[in-house]
Amino acid sequence: MTRSASVTWFAGHEIRLAWREMLGMLTAGRRWRTRSASIVLVAFVLFLHLPAYAVVGRFADVAMPLDRSSLIVITASIFLAWALMLSQAIESVTRVFYARADLDLIMSSPVALTNVFSVRIAAIAVTVTLMAMLLATPFIDVLVIGGGVRWFAAYAVVVAIGMSAAAVAIAVTVGLFQLCGPARTRAVAQVISAVTGAGFVIALQVAAILSYGTLSRFAVLTSDVMAAWAPDAGSRWWWPAQAMLGDVAALLPLLGGSLLLLGAAMAVFSPRFSDYVASVSPKIDARKTTARAFRPGSRQGALRRKELVLLWRDPWLMSQTLMQLLYLLPPALMLWRSFGEGAGAFIVLAPVIVMAAGQLAGGLAWLTISGEDAADLVATAPLPSASVTRAKIEVVLILIATLFTPLVAAMALVSLQLAGVTALATVIAAASATSIQLWFRVQARRSQFGRRQTSSRIATFAEAFVSIGWAATAALALVVPTVAAVTALMTAGVMALTWKISPARA
Amino acid sequence: MSQQLPPALVLRGLTKRFDRPAVDGLDLTVRAGEFYALLGANGAGKTTTLRMVAGLLRPDAGSVSVLGIDALANPVAAKQLTAWVSDEPMIYDKLTPLEYLEFVAGLWGCDAATAERAAHELLHSLGLAAQLHERCEGFSKGMRQKVALAGALVHEPRLIILDEPLTGLDAVSARHVKGLLQARVAAGCTVIMTTHILEVAERMADRIGVISAGRLIAEGTLAELQQQNGQGDTSLEDMFVALVENAPAAA
Numbered sequence: 015m016t017r018s019a020s021v022t023w024f025a026g027h028e029i030r031l032a033w034r035e036m037l038g039m040l041t042a043g044r045r046w047r048t049r050s051a052s053i054v055l056v057a058f059v060l061f062l063h064l065p066a067y068a069v070v071g072r073f074a075d076v077a078m079p080l081d082r083s084s085l086i087v088i089t090a091s092i093f094l095a096w097a098l099m100l101s102q103a104i105e106s107v108t109r110v111f112y113a114r115a116d117l118d119l120i121m122s123s124p125v126a127l128t129n130v131f132s133v134r135i136a137a138i139a140v141t142v143t144l145m146a147m148l149l150a151t152p153f154i155d156v157l158v159i160g161g162g163v164r165w166f167a168a169y170a171v172v173v174a175i176g177m178s179a180a181a182v183a184i185a186v187t188v189g190l191f192q193l194c195g196p197a198r199t200r201a202v203a204q205v206i207s208a209v210t211g212a213g214f215v216i217a218l219q220v221a222a223i224l225s226y227g228t229l230s231r232f233a234v235l236t237s238d239v240m241a242a243w244a245p246d247a248g249s250r251w252w253w254p255a256q257a258m259l260g261d262v263a264a265l266l267p268l269l270g271g272s273l274l275l276l277g278a279a280m281a282v283f284s285p286r287f288s289d290y291v292a293s294v295s296p297k298i299d300a301r302k303t304t305a306r307a308f309r310p311g312s313r314q315g316a317l318r319r320k321e322l323v324l325l326w327r328d329p330w331l332m333s334q335t336l337m338q339l340l341y342l343l344p345p346a347l348m349l350w351r352s353f354g355e356g357a358g359a360f361i362v363l364a365p366v367i368v369m370a371a372g373q374l375a376g377g378l379a380w381l382t383i384s385g386e387d388a389a390d391l392v393a394t395a396p397l398p399s400a401s402v403t404r405a406k407i408e409v410v411l412i413l414i415a416t417l418f419t420p421l422v423a424a425m426a427l428v429s430l431q432l433a434g435v436t437a438l439a440t441v442i443a444a445a446s447a448t449s450i451q452l453w454f455r456v457q458a459r460r461s462q463f464g465r466r467q468t469s470s471r472i473a474t475f476a477e478a479f480v481s482i483g484w485a486a487t488a489a490l491a492l493v494v495p496t497v498a499a500v501t502a503l504m505t506a507g508v509m510a511l512t513w514k515i516s517p518a519r520a
Numbered sequence: 521m522s523q524q525l526p527p528a529l530v531l532r533g534l535t536k537r538f539d540r541p542a543v544d545g546l547d548l549t550v551r552a553g554e555f556y557a558l559l560g561a562n563g564a565g566k567t568t569t570l571r572m573v574a575g576l577l578r579p580d581a582g583s584v585s586v587l588g589i590d591a592l593a594n595p596v597a598a599k600q601l602t603a604w605v606s607d608e609p610m611i612y613d614k615l616t617p618l619e620y621l622e623f624v625a626g627l628w629g630c631d632a633a634t635a636e637r638a639a640h641e642l643l644h645s646l647g648l649a650a651q652l653h654e655r656c657e658g659f660s661k662g663m664r665q666k667v668a669l670a671g672a673l674v675h676e677p678r679l680i681i682l683d684e685p686l687t688g689l690d691a692v693s694a695r696h697v698k699g700l701l702q703a704r705v706a707a708g709c710t711v712i713m714t715t716h717i718l719e720v721a722e723r724m725a726d727r728i729g730v731i732s733a734g735r736l737i738a739e740g741t742l743a744e745l746q747q748q749n750g751q752g753d754t755s756l757e758d759m760f761v762a763l764v765e766n767a768p769a770a771a
Contacts, residue, residue, distance in 0.1 A: 301655045308622045308636040316626025320612070327614035327655075388610040391671065394574045395627040396600035 021129045028137035036145075059151055066152035074160025078259050082241040088255040090235050094214050095150070096175040099142050101211035103183030106138045108203045110291075111187070111196075117291055131287035132280045135184060139276055143176025164260025171258045171265070174272040181272075181279035188283055191290055212340050219344035313397045317405035318412075321382050325409070328460070341370050360428055361492045364436045365485035367421055372443030372481025375414050379451035382406040385460040407448055414444045432492060439488035446480045446509055453516035476512040480505055525552040526588030528679050528710035534572060534582035542568040544734035545582070552587065555705045556712045557725035561764050565734035566714040570681050573712075574604040586679055600628065603672035607684035609664040613657035617643055617667045620656065621674045628675035635674055642670040646696055661688035669697060673704065680704065682713040686720060698724060722756045730760060732767035
């Protein structure tokens with residue numbers, strides 16, 4: 015096989031793997047026909063045009079020249095997208111080092127490893143960009159329809175930031191290898207990946223609370239201070255925003271620069287990639303725990319203890335939990351800062367807390383209920399399966415109660431009604447998310463849960479809708495109780511529909 | 521004395537069908553205190569049979585009795601007396617061997633102090649004394665298999681079901697495991713084991729059953745099997761190959 019042929023062949027192999035991985039994410043690992051999955055995907059993207067119109071429809075006429083505040087908002091939005099793509103790319107690079115089953119085959123094959131890993135780096139950039147493109151398409155389409163073909167340039171901006179995100183992700187991961195060593199890089203990279211996406215938004219919210227007493231991140235971006243601090247309109251910092259608005263003079267250097275960055279990453283890191291991969295020893299450093307006596311207790315108690323220890327020792331889960339807790343940082347900060355200003359200032363906190371509780375409960379329930387490394391052992395243990403499930407649910411609720419009780423207690427000092435409504439909605443949201451994960455449980459080992467692709471897409475979306483529904487209900491119950499009854503009924507309806515289509519009912 | 525006890529396992533008309541019959545009306549009796557080796561080619565139905573006995577699969581038809589307990593009607597009571605070890609050790613990477621055994625003992629409702637003593641003895645006898653407090657995530661397959669086996673034994677089961685337990689074990693570890701199992705049988709425990717290592721069955725088993733296409737096609741002591749198959753000095757391997765090759769195909 016010629017050198018170019020082997021590179022082309024390997025690129026085809028990578029694209030096939032990436033496509034199947036994406037299908038796996040969409041179908042939650044179940045066997046679907048490619049055509050059915052494609053139809054569902056297209057239908058989903060078409061559906062997304064509706065919320066996209068609601069969000070960006072009114073900005074379709076925006077054109078250059080723009081004032082500084084608008085440039086700041088657009089640039090910050092592009093940076094947020096870049097941060098999210100960087101997060102996904104770091105996760106992908108980590109999997110190349112640690113989780114790809116074909117590495118032994120590739121490294122023992124008679125091919126030039128530099129070429130192979132160059133292709134793999136390019137594949138990461140393509141995958142990250144395609145995923146971003148998929149999510150950005152409805153928004154860009156709405157802008158094109160409303161504001162003209164100049165908005166097509168936004169697709170090129172997505173490509174540019176996708177390439178640069180992949181390049182930076184590789185540099186970050188390799189840097190972690192040098193800094194922390196192969197054994198710790200995986201956990202550190204997972205935490206960085208989880209925090210990168212959320213960190214920017216949360217930082218803006220924290221700044222908004224500290225400066226303006228509001229949760230809105232736009233308060234900072236559109237402030238006079240930010241406008242005064244920002245560079246001139248002719249600065250290169252605005253190239254991404256200008257490129258997005260169709261300015262070819264800004265778009266071309268942006269694309270060229272990103273391509274150069276990715277090329278440099280491939281040239282610098284590909285020759286060393288095999289060394290990095292080879293340094294990831296399959297033998298993990300032995301971690302010791304201190305000796306202690308066996309503890310007496312019930313069978314359910316043993317299960318609860320095991321679940322808590324496993325959750326505590328799981329770095330991936332810790333990073334996910336950390337991210338959920340980061341979302342709680344702004345409301346907690348606002349609660350602390352605005353204390354004493356009356357209940358009205360805190361109503362905005364109720365939905366944030368309820369939403370976070372629902373999402374965290376869903377994530378924990380998915381791990382504890384579906385993720386069981388010793389399924390045979392638990393199934394052959396002398397206790398009914400209902401007792402096992404109950405113990406796992408108890409662990410989820412204990413953790414939710416531990417994390418959220420302090421916040422609700424602080425709210426109770428401001429207003430008992432506010433605290434009561436928040437507590438009730440938090441319990442309902444957590445119970446709902448847990449129930450959905452129970453109805454859609456897919457038994458698998460936790461090591462297979464590197465990402466939530468083993469979880470059903472329907473369950474993930476239902477969980478999100480239900481959390482949003484209960485969060486809205488909590489907020490409305492404090493302001494317009496009659497309307498809250500309507501949203502509560504709608505959310506209960508979503509729950510009923512989810513149950514109806516769940517495998518548990520079948 | 522063992523004759524007064526109910527049989528460790530009685531299967532009657534046990535049937536399980538996937539896309540084809542995996543277990544086809546199987547009748548099998550294993551006496552209490554016996555070391556029983558269940559042999560068969562790949563796909564013969566051994567693992568499916570044992571998974572039904574362990575309560576991991578529900579049979580389509582038939583009955584399972586474990587030490588006189590109807591395992592289908594009263595699975596919790598049957599499981600209290602049973603241990604299951606599969607060829608793929610299922611343990612928790614983030615727990616140490618001692619923590620794993622503590623969890624297993626907790627699940628079976630064992631006394632904590634007694635279980636702790638038993639856990640230390642088991643792990644020492646299996647050569648894991650140096651790894652008592654190390655998380656299992658860095659263990660080799662053989663070490664994981666030993667941890668899983670210790671977990672199966674820590675709650676003092678009366679019926680131990682093992683599906684290819686020696687897979688991945690080195691010669692020294694395999695000898696440790698075999699010694700441990702023989703000690704349990706000597707103490708009155710019943711062991712049912714599938715294995716592809718016929719020498720192990722030949723040396724250790726009191727009786728051997730050969731299964732093909734979900735049915736028992738031969739059963740007895742090694743001497744009985746040799747007698748049934750015509751020649752007194754025929755090796756188990758030769759008998760096994762002849763039995764499997766001459767067995768009628770699945771329906």
